[in-house]
Every structure is written in C-alpha cells, then in structure tokens.
Amino acid sequence: MLMRQPCPSLQFAYSPPFGATLQDTGVQFSVFSRSATAMRLLLYNKVSDREPAEVIDFDRDKDRWGDVWSLTVPNLDAGQLYHFQASGPWDPDNGQRFDSTARLIDPYAQALAGEFQKSTDGVIRPPKCVVIDDKFDWEGDRHLRHDMSETVIYEMHVKGFTKSRTAKLKTGGSYLGVIDKIPYLKSLGITAVELMPINEFPINDIYGNKIATPNYWGYDSMAFFSPHRGYAHDKTPGAQVVEFKQMVKALHAAGIEVILDVVFNHTCEGNEQGPTLSFKGLENQVYYILSEGKHYCNYSGCGNTVNGNHPVVREMIFHCLRHWVHNYHIDGFxxxxxxxxxxxxxxxxxxxxxxxxxxxxxxxxxDTKIIAEAWDAAGAYQVGSFGNHRWAEWNGRFRDDVRGFWRGDGGTLGALATRLAGSSDLYEHDGRPPFCSINFVTSHDGFTMNDLVSYKEKHNLANGEDNRDGDNHNISDNYGAEGPTRKKGINTIRTRQIKNMMSTLMLSQGVPMMVSGDEIQRTQKGNNNAYCQDNELNYFDWRLVNKNADMHRFVQSLIKFRLAQPTVRRKTYLTGQPVDGRNVPDVSWYSAAGTPLDWGQQDLAMVAYIAAPARQDDIEGLGRDLVLMFNSTGQDREFLLPEIGRGAQWNLFLDTAADSPNDIFPDIDGPMPKDGRHIEMPCHSMKVYVGE
Structure with missing residues (x-):
C-alpha cells in the first residue's frame, strides 16, 4: 500500500534559485548580471573584518549560464559571510554604473550582519550577507487563514512596541519582545498584526556614522529577503532569522496572523548621488526605472523607483513573496x-x-491576504480600482470622510453613510466585496488618534526640517487648545471624539485597521511624520495601559462586539432592500426626528437601522439588528427612534458621551430607551442599540 507523503518543498522550505544555497558539500552562490564583464565572491571570517579573507573569481566560461553567474564553494557552511563584486561598464548616460571596488549586497541575501563600517579610503563597506540554514521546527504551524471579513488589523512597529523602558523587558525592541507581549495583543482581541517594514534597512549611514535623521519606520529597503538584524535580541549573524520565526509561530499559537508591510517601490541606493550597494552595481538599468536611459524616475519620493514590471525584477519579487510565505509562514502583505x-x-x-x-x-x-496602498508619490491614486477581487486596499477615502464628519464638516453626511455601509461606490462596480476595503482613521503616517483631536496643525520641528515635512491636510481639530490641556470640557470632547471615530471604524462594513497605541491614547506630541524619531516619542508607553484603562476597555469591547456580530461584517453590500425572509430593509437611514433622511440636509445628525443578515450560509454566528445614532453637531439633541424599530426591545451597547463604565456594555445589557422612543443625544456623540 502506498502512503501519501507531504510535499517537502511546500511544507518545510521554498528555495529561490538565486543567492546563497546551502548544499551537502558546500554553498552555491548565484547572482544575475547581464552586463558584468567579471564577477567575484568576497568571503569573510568575522563581521568585524574590513577586508575579505578570500576572493574567488567566477570563471566567465565555466561559471556563467546565460545572464546568471553561479559557482559552488566546497566546505562552507551556514553562517558564512560574503559580498559580491562586479566589474563592468561605467556609463551613467546609458544606465550602467558598475564599480569594481564596490562590495555588493546579494539581492537574494537571506540575512545581513553588522553595520556599515567606517571608511578612510572611500570604499563603502556595507553589512555582510550571511549564508542561512532554513531548517526550523515549526511544530505543525500553518497559516491561520482567517476569513478577511472576520479580520481586525493592528498596525505596529516591532521595535517601538516593546522598546520603551516602560515595557520592563530584557528583550525590549526585538522580535522576542513581541512574543513577551502577545498576551496583551490576545486580550485586545485583534486577529492580525501588520508589521511595519522588517526587511533590512540601514541603521548607520554608508560610512558607518550615526544618521542624524534615522529611518526609524524602515521604509528604506536594503535587502528584501532578510529580516532586519536590528530587531534581533541575539546579535549572532543570522539569529534574526530564528527569532523572527519564533515570533511568527508564537503569534500563530495565539490565533494572530502576521502581515508584512513590504516596500518593493524603491531602495536605499537613492538617485544619481546615492551609493552603489547592490542593484546599481549588478544591473542598474534593469532594477530601476530610468528616464532617458540615465536619470532615476522618482515615483516613490525617495530618489529611485524599482522597475517592478521588468521580467527579472518581477521574478525577484515573486521569489521574495514566496520566501516569506513558505519559509516564514507569513499570512499576508x-x-x-x-x-x-x-x-x-x-x-x-x-x-x-x-x-x-x-x-x-x-x-x-x-492563502495570503494582499493589501495595496493604492497610490504613489507621483500623483497616481487608484483607491477603488487597484487589481481584482483578491486585492484589498487601504481606503483613504474612509479615513478622510470619517474625520470630516466627526469634525463637523458640512456635506459629509452621505459620505459617512457610504463608508459605514462598505464603500460600494469604490468597490462594487468591479465585483469586489466589502472586505476589499481596509478601513482606517489613523495609521503610522500622520497623527495618532489622540493627536487627531488635540492638534489643528502639525508640530514636526523635532524632525529637523523646519516643520516643512508631513501632510498639511490632516482634517483634525484641537477643540479649544493646541496640545495638552487641563480644561475638563476640552478633554471631555476629545475623549468623546476618539470613541466616536473608533466606534465608526469598528462598526463599519469592511475590514478595520487600527494603529498600535490608539487604544491607550498614545501621543506623538503633534508630530504627524515621526519617521525619524527612534525614541520615546514613537515607542508604546506601557504606563498608558493603566492610565487610560477606560479607553482600552472601550476599544477591547468594540473589537469583541465586531467579531461576534456578522451584522457589521457582511460579505455582501447593504442595498436598502428587504433581507431574505423578513420585511425589513438590510439598511435604512433616518433623520434625528425618525423620518426618512433627506440626503441634501446640512444637519449632521443621522440614524442608521441595520438589520441582521437572515441568511447564514456564509456567515458564522447569529446577527442582531442594530440602531446607530450619530450627532456630530455642537448641540445636545433629542432623537426619536424610527417607527421601524418601535415595539422591539433595544439594549444600549455604547454611548460615547457617557463616563466609563457606562460608555460601553460588553454583554449588551445596557438600559433601554426610557419610553421606547425618545433618546437624548449630547453634542459630538454616538449611541448604538442592539435588538433582542
């Protein structure tokens, strides 16, 4: 009898065809270069070595196969340190920038070690590539495959999450530090972490000096296949590979998926004035988009643009994605x-x-989730039109419309309703479901939620660019004082507005994404572009978990409610038509007086009645009818429950104007309207009632 055997290549590892491949007898080194006239392999004994211990020339006749240079060096093992070095034409006017003295990072390197070394001879000595043994005991771990409609995303920075001294961890700022804080993530209820870039990026400048404005966020790619060495607790070359896998396995064990923020749009090599570190010295005109064959096109805003639709580069990106999915069990990008x-x-x-x-x-x-930031730095804006149904998108329209409505901007009533209902105006025409919309109000880029209601203007002087950097269009307000204040009335409105926007986010159709720290009112002191602040300004302040425990409880309860209620996470759009088996529309809209809503009105007061889905074929759990009430005006109002909801039992779930613990009722056992009809709605507030 024949026994089925698992496919080793998919269960254990994916082996890209280039880079350093560990073999029984040594290591095979393979690199693409079409125009190089010679290729060398530089081998080092230690991370601190300034010069290679051995230089091996590729034989042009024996070691070149088409445009691939490949040789096997016997008696080498995992941990071996190396660079490539290529000779070829220096002809910038025709896109060629070979430098025979440059030590080049392997584009397929699976780990880097060390820093840029000090230089007195003008030669750049970048971090060294490391040969990696990909064996790892995953103990049966597989991708979690959470349904997109049942996903709650938590955007976080690996270092910033635990680096603060308030985290009280010996492993602070590392992959292992994240493991230590998994109980917090699990208790919050999120289903996925979206990690800001963990691919290798420079720590020091190219000559080994401390960078005045470090790229703390990590959007400055140096090696796409390598986890960032700076987030490893163990500084042994290659240790970051093991620690990253340990983190992923531990998150999976807690039911939390891992999504990577990947930067395939530019690299840290910059423009004509930038260094030659990898792509430039191997095949510049293939890896980058060039204008007139020589100038770097700057669609990224960072000096160069990766030539993603060149077949060679496209192949590299595919190998890279597969590498992260099958060697690191990553759940999405x-x-x-x-x-x-x-x-x-x-x-x-x-x-x-x-x-x-x-x-x-x-x-x-x-099996992966794929999410697009559907714009670039050169004017392309493709929100609602990026790719097919497999692609989800960061919905920038959701962010702007929710901010505008709660700030009290006129003409935003219809926009809020559209975002609440899943943004069908953006996605339905292409047959894409509501969960293609990644809803967010804040992200790493811009104000935190706390700062969104505390500052009218950006305050980026600490970045060293005279406050010129960062977006000027924040759709924010300070409600009477710029920055922190002791005025109780202002702080009351600010807290209310945070709850309003967080509630709108978690109760809208689509997939909610929140940024780490918003649940505890983390502040960046008005800095809306904190990319270079590798300090407490960016770090998660663990003291706030207790200080702002009421807000933490509020957000935690919202997430729990969302995951339990299919009413707010449908897989099809709300239509305003009766749901199957019930003579009730799936959604209906009303004025504060309980009458059908006039969409042309300027009054920012609205009631949404959302009926529970009757058909349970593709939805787990039984939904309940909801009444959502919004008062974004500056006046206290009295709302009337619409006729459609009268006669039923309604329990209060949340009231953003109430003090904790009466602001949210996790067990949906809040008080019913006093007379079944009249409901007091303070200014800048939101209430949600849940049907029996």
Missing part, C-alpha cells in the same frame, strides 16, 4: 505605494499591469 506596481518599464500607468495580476493569481500565494 501590505504593499507600500502599490501604484508603482502598476507602472510599466517606462513609468507609465497601465491597465491590468502584469505584476499586480500575477500576485493575485500566484498559486503559492493563494
């Missing part, structure tokens, strides 16, 4: 400035770009 993937090899936006379509259709990525 958020593509930074993803519209760049829609640009052809000349930088033109094209319909049905092959890169975007292939990512969606790749069978080895079929």
């Amino acid at each position: 958020r593509f930074d400035l993803a519209s760049i993937l829609s640009r052809d090899r000349k930088g033109n936006l094209v319909p049905n770009p092959p890169m975007v379509e292939l990512i969606a259709e790749d069978p080895l990525l079929a």
Whole structure:
C-alpha cells in the first residue's frame, strides 16, 4: 500500500534559485548580471573584518549560464559571510554604473550582519550577507487563514512596541519582545498584526556614522529577503532569522496572523548621488526605472523607483513573496505605494499591469491576504480600482470622510453613510466585496488618534526640517487648545471624539485597521511624520495601559462586539432592500426626528437601522439588528427612534458621551430607551442599540 507523503518543498522550505544555497558539500552562490564583464565572491571570517579573507573569481566560461553567474564553494557552511563584486561598464548616460571596488549586497541575501563600517579610503563597506540554514521546527504551524471579513488589523512597529523602558523587558525592541507581549495583543482581541517594514534597512549611514535623521519606520529597503538584524535580541549573524520565526509561530499559537508591510517601490541606493550597494552595481538599468536611459524616475519620493514590471525584477519579487510565505509562514502583505506596481518599464500607468495580476493569481500565494496602498508619490491614486477581487486596499477615502464628519464638516453626511455601509461606490462596480476595503482613521503616517483631536496643525520641528515635512491636510481639530490641556470640557470632547471615530471604524462594513497605541491614547506630541524619531516619542508607553484603562476597555469591547456580530461584517453590500425572509430593509437611514433622511440636509445628525443578515450560509454566528445614532453637531439633541424599530426591545451597547463604565456594555445589557422612543443625544456623540 502506498502512503501519501507531504510535499517537502511546500511544507518545510521554498528555495529561490538565486543567492546563497546551502548544499551537502558546500554553498552555491548565484547572482544575475547581464552586463558584468567579471564577477567575484568576497568571503569573510568575522563581521568585524574590513577586508575579505578570500576572493574567488567566477570563471566567465565555466561559471556563467546565460545572464546568471553561479559557482559552488566546497566546505562552507551556514553562517558564512560574503559580498559580491562586479566589474563592468561605467556609463551613467546609458544606465550602467558598475564599480569594481564596490562590495555588493546579494539581492537574494537571506540575512545581513553588522553595520556599515567606517571608511578612510572611500570604499563603502556595507553589512555582510550571511549564508542561512532554513531548517526550523515549526511544530505543525500553518497559516491561520482567517476569513478577511472576520479580520481586525493592528498596525505596529516591532521595535517601538516593546522598546520603551516602560515595557520592563530584557528583550525590549526585538522580535522576542513581541512574543513577551502577545498576551496583551490576545486580550485586545485583534486577529492580525501588520508589521511595519522588517526587511533590512540601514541603521548607520554608508560610512558607518550615526544618521542624524534615522529611518526609524524602515521604509528604506536594503535587502528584501532578510529580516532586519536590528530587531534581533541575539546579535549572532543570522539569529534574526530564528527569532523572527519564533515570533511568527508564537503569534500563530495565539490565533494572530502576521502581515508584512513590504516596500518593493524603491531602495536605499537613492538617485544619481546615492551609493552603489547592490542593484546599481549588478544591473542598474534593469532594477530601476530610468528616464532617458540615465536619470532615476522618482515615483516613490525617495530618489529611485524599482522597475517592478521588468521580467527579472518581477521574478525577484515573486521569489521574495514566496520566501516569506513558505519559509516564514507569513499570512499576508501590505504593499507600500502599490501604484508603482502598476507602472510599466517606462513609468507609465497601465491597465491590468502584469505584476499586480500575477500576485493575485500566484498559486503559492493563494492563502495570503494582499493589501495595496493604492497610490504613489507621483500623483497616481487608484483607491477603488487597484487589481481584482483578491486585492484589498487601504481606503483613504474612509479615513478622510470619517474625520470630516466627526469634525463637523458640512456635506459629509452621505459620505459617512457610504463608508459605514462598505464603500460600494469604490468597490462594487468591479465585483469586489466589502472586505476589499481596509478601513482606517489613523495609521503610522500622520497623527495618532489622540493627536487627531488635540492638534489643528502639525508640530514636526523635532524632525529637523523646519516643520516643512508631513501632510498639511490632516482634517483634525484641537477643540479649544493646541496640545495638552487641563480644561475638563476640552478633554471631555476629545475623549468623546476618539470613541466616536473608533466606534465608526469598528462598526463599519469592511475590514478595520487600527494603529498600535490608539487604544491607550498614545501621543506623538503633534508630530504627524515621526519617521525619524527612534525614541520615546514613537515607542508604546506601557504606563498608558493603566492610565487610560477606560479607553482600552472601550476599544477591547468594540473589537469583541465586531467579531461576534456578522451584522457589521457582511460579505455582501447593504442595498436598502428587504433581507431574505423578513420585511425589513438590510439598511435604512433616518433623520434625528425618525423620518426618512433627506440626503441634501446640512444637519449632521443621522440614524442608521441595520438589520441582521437572515441568511447564514456564509456567515458564522447569529446577527442582531442594530440602531446607530450619530450627532456630530455642537448641540445636545433629542432623537426619536424610527417607527421601524418601535415595539422591539433595544439594549444600549455604547454611548460615547457617557463616563466609563457606562460608555460601553460588553454583554449588551445596557438600559433601554426610557419610553421606547425618545433618546437624548449630547453634542459630538454616538449611541448604538442592539435588538433582542
């Protein structure tokens, strides 16, 4: 009898065809370069070595196969340190920038070690590549495959989450530090962490000096296949690979998926004035989009643009995604400035770009969530039109419309209703479901939720750019005082507004994403572009968990409610038509007086009646009818329960104007309306009632 055996290549590891591949007899080194006239392998004994212990020349006749240089060096093992070095034409006017003295990072390197070393001879000595043994005991771990409609995303920075001294961890700021704080994440109720870039990026400058404005966020890619060495607790070369896998396995054990923020739009090599570290010294005109064959196109706003739709680069990106999915068990990706993937090899936006379509259709990525930041720094804005149904998008329209409504901006009533109902105006026309909309009010880029209601203007002087950096369009308010204040009335409104926006986020159709620390009112002191602040300004302050325990409880209860109520996480759009088996529309809209809503009114007061889905084929759990009441005006109001809801029993779930613990009732056992009809709605407040 034949026994079925698991497929080793998929169960244990995915082996890209390039880079350093560990073999029984040594290590095979393979690198692409079409135009190089010579290739060398530099081998080092120690991280601190300034010069290689051995230089091995590739034989042009024996070690070159097409445009691939490949050789096997016997008696090498995991942990070996190396660089490539290539000779070729120096012809910038025709896109060629070979430098025979440059030590080059392998584009497929699976780990880096060390820092840029001090230089007195003008030679850049970047971190060294490390040969990795990919064996790891996953103990049966697999992708969690949470349904997108049942996902709550928590955007966080690996270092910032535990680096603060308030975390009280010996492993603070590392992958292991995240493991130590998993009980907190689990208790909050989120289902996925979206990690800001963990791919390798520079720590010091190219000559080993401390960077005046460090790229703390990590959007400055240096090696796409490598987990960042700076987040490893153990500083042994390659230790970051093991620690990262330990973190993923531990998060999975807690039921939490891991989504990576990946930056395939530019690299840290910059423009014509930037250093030669990897791509430039191997095949510059292939890896980057060039104008007139020589100038770097800057669609990323960071000096260069990766040529993602060139076949060679496209292949590299695919190998990279598969590497993270199958070697690290990553559950999904958020593509930074993803519209760049829609640009052809000349930088033109094209319909049905092959890169975007292939990512969606790749069978080895079929279990993953794929999310686009559907714009770039050169004016492309594709929110609502990026890719097919496999692609979800950061919904920037949701962010702006929710902020505008709760700030009291005129003409935002219809916009809020559309976002609350799943943004069908953006996604339905392409047959994409509501969960293609990643709803968010705040992210790493911009104000925190606390600062959104505390500052009218950005305060970025600490960044060293005279407050010129950062977005000026924040749709924020301070409600009477710029920054912290002791005035009770102002703080009351601010707290209320945070609860309003957080409630709108968690109760809207689509997929909610919150940024780490918003649940405890973390502040960046008005800095809306804290990319370079590697300090307490960016770190998660664990003292706030207790100080702002009421807000933490509020958010925790919202997440629990969302995951228990299919009414707010449908897989199809609300239509305003009766639901199956009931003579009740799936959604209906009313004025504060309980009459049908006039969408042309300027009054920012509204009631939404959302009926529970009657059909349970594709939805787990039994939903309940909801009445959501919004008063974004500056006056206290009296609302009337619409006729459609009278005669039923309604329990209060949340009241953003009430003090804790009466602001939210996790067991949905809050008081019913006093006479079944009249409901007091303080200014800037929201209430939600749940039917029996």
